[in-house]
Amino acid sequence: MFCLKCGTKNIENARFCSQCGHSYTRYQQRNRWWLTGIILTFLLMSGVFIYAFVLDKERTKETIQTPVEKIAESTKLVEDEKEASATTSPNVTQKKSTTEQKVPSPQTSTEKDKKEIIREAQTRVYTILTEDSLGSGFLFQDNGTVVTNAHVVAGYIDVILRDQNGQEMSGKVIGISNQYDVALIEVQNLKGSSPLEMEMKESEVGTEVIALGSPQGLENTASIGYLTGLDRSFASEFQYENVYQIDAQVSPGSSGGPLLDGKTGKVIGINSALLTSDESIAFSIPIYTMTDLLTNWSQSPMDENEVASTFNFYNEVSAYDEYAEEEEDTYDVPYDEARLANFIINFRGNYETALRDENFGYIEDQLLYDSQAYHEMANYLDEISGQEMIFKFTLNDVTHIDTQTDQAIVSTYEVFDFMNAAGEWSIYERIKDYYVVTDEYGDYKIKHIEIYQ
Incomplete structure (x- = not known):
């Protein structure tokens, strides 16, 4: 081999030039580091190339496989911007932005949760009280008119209505x-209130139904069942x-x-009668068949x-007055079982209110x-007054x-x-x-009142 510095020929694998002493080892090391x-x-360039190729392939695969997710993500970003805009703008309500974010399906928009239906309806269902009867009713129109059965208020012009909070109001x-x-009853305190929505066509057999009212005086009661028959x-007493x-x-x-x-929560009927031989069967008057009559009364009320x-009613009162003048004894009114049952149920409802408000005047x-x-009763209400019993x-x-000649005995089973x-x-x-x-x-x-433990 020859020396790169002086050109002198040296032996193979020499570490230094024999003429000038130049080191071959440093050159070899430099060549080794260069290699x-x-x-x-x-290797670095190969790695970068492979990484770029794989990443590009993954991006292409993601774009092909998930266009729906990408679109949904973009849509959500747009909707979030709309929601933020609605929150800051005084002219756009939060309710609108919520509607834009999620458009319900037709089924979701017409069907409601039963808890929601009952909760909303109970605010517009009332207990109706007269001197000897108790019934139920519901808000018909926003002019404060309430629908009930004729047999609930027959013989009366002025009645009392009680809402779900126990608040009483006068009705005519x-x-x-x-x-x-x-x-139909007019209630001044309910004017302007939103009524229940009415179903204006016949319902089908098998329709799931919810009956609301005050059965046996138990106010704000809801029972669920099915429409089992038509026509x-x-x-x-009525047709x-x-x-x-x-x-x-x-x-x-x-x-x-x-x-x-x-x-749907719409009113489809007015609960009216119970088949006494089988208490599992009841009847309800279709609301769409009575709407015209009720609306006519609402727009053109009957006078007293x-x-x-x-x-x-007036004729009966006049006849009684004449009879009362002739007789000194107590007027002997026949004891009607239906009236007696309603009277006791009504008393029990009033008694619950009297206990709650500690007011003997209710009964x-x-x-x-x-x-x-x-x-x-007067002494008992006085004894518990102020003790916060429930x-x-x-x-x-x-x-x-x-029913006897001079009295009637009404037996009840009560739980509280x-x-x-x-x-x-x-x-x-x-x-x-x-x-x-x-x-x-x-x-x-x-x-x-005889109480048996």
């Missing part, structure tokens, strides 16, 4: 029929033609309450004379003055009625939850006999 650098550079009957079991007709048959639980006190479609004369006019029941009635069934002054809860069951008589005006009054 190493070339190799590393090649402005429409009533002695042919169809429907009536049922039968004769009674029931082409009515709905349902298996939802309906009891005395439910009369006049709304029957709702279990999916027309309402009263529908059931010859005083249903008790025979200066009787044993009158004094016992009574929640859960069951009140009239089990038997024994009770919280004492110490805050301890208990469940009580009671069997009671209510001894009912009539006063000089022919009104039912309770003179004694």
Whole structure:
């Protein structure tokens, strides 16, 4: 090999030039590092190329496989911008932005959750009270008109309505029929309130239904069942033609309450009658068949004379006055079982209110003055006053009625939850006999209450 510096020929594998002493080892090392650098550079470039190729392939695959997700993501970004704009703009409400974010399917827009249906409807369903009866009703129009059954308010012009919060308000009957079991009440306090939505076509057999009202005086009760028959007709005090048959639980006190479609929440009927031989069968008047009549009363109310004369109420009062003048004894009114049952159920509802508000006045006019029941009830309400006890009635069934010449005995089975002054809860069951008589005006009054533990 030759020296690169002086050109002298040296032996192979010499480490230094024999002439000038130049080092061959440093040159070889430099060449080795140079070769190493070339190799590393090649490997680095190869890695970059492979990485770029794989990344591009993955991006292409993602674009092909998930266009829907990409579009949805882009849509969400646009919707988020709309929502932010709606929040900051005084002219666009939050409700609008929510609607733009999610457009419900046709099924979602017409069907509601049952809890929601019941909760919304109960704010427009009322307990209706007269001196001797208790029923239910619901808001028909925003002018404060309430629908109920004619048999609930028959013989009365002024009635009391109680809402789900126990708030009472006065109402006046402005429409009533002695042919169809429907009536209309005007309530000044409800003017401007939004009514329940009505179903204006016939419902189908198998429709899930919700019956609302105050069965047995248990206010704000909802029962669920099905529409089991159409075009049922039968004769009674009123003319029931082409009515709905349902298996939802309906009891005395439910009369006049709304029957709702279990999916849409619309009123499809007016709960009206119970087949006494089979309490699992009840009937409801289709609302679409009565809408014209109810609307006519709402727009052109009957006057008081027309309402009263529908059931010859004034004539009955006049006849009684003449009879009362001739007789010194107490007017002997026949004890009607249906009226007696309603009277006791109504009393129980008023008694619950009296306990809650610690006010004897709620039941005083249903008790025979200066009787044993009158004094016992007055003393008991006075004893518990201020102790913050709570009574929640859960069951009140009239089990038997024994009508006698001078009195009637109405037997009941009652269940209630009770919280004492110490805050301890208990469940009580009671069997009671209510001894009912009539006063000089022919009104039912309770003179004694026998309680069996």
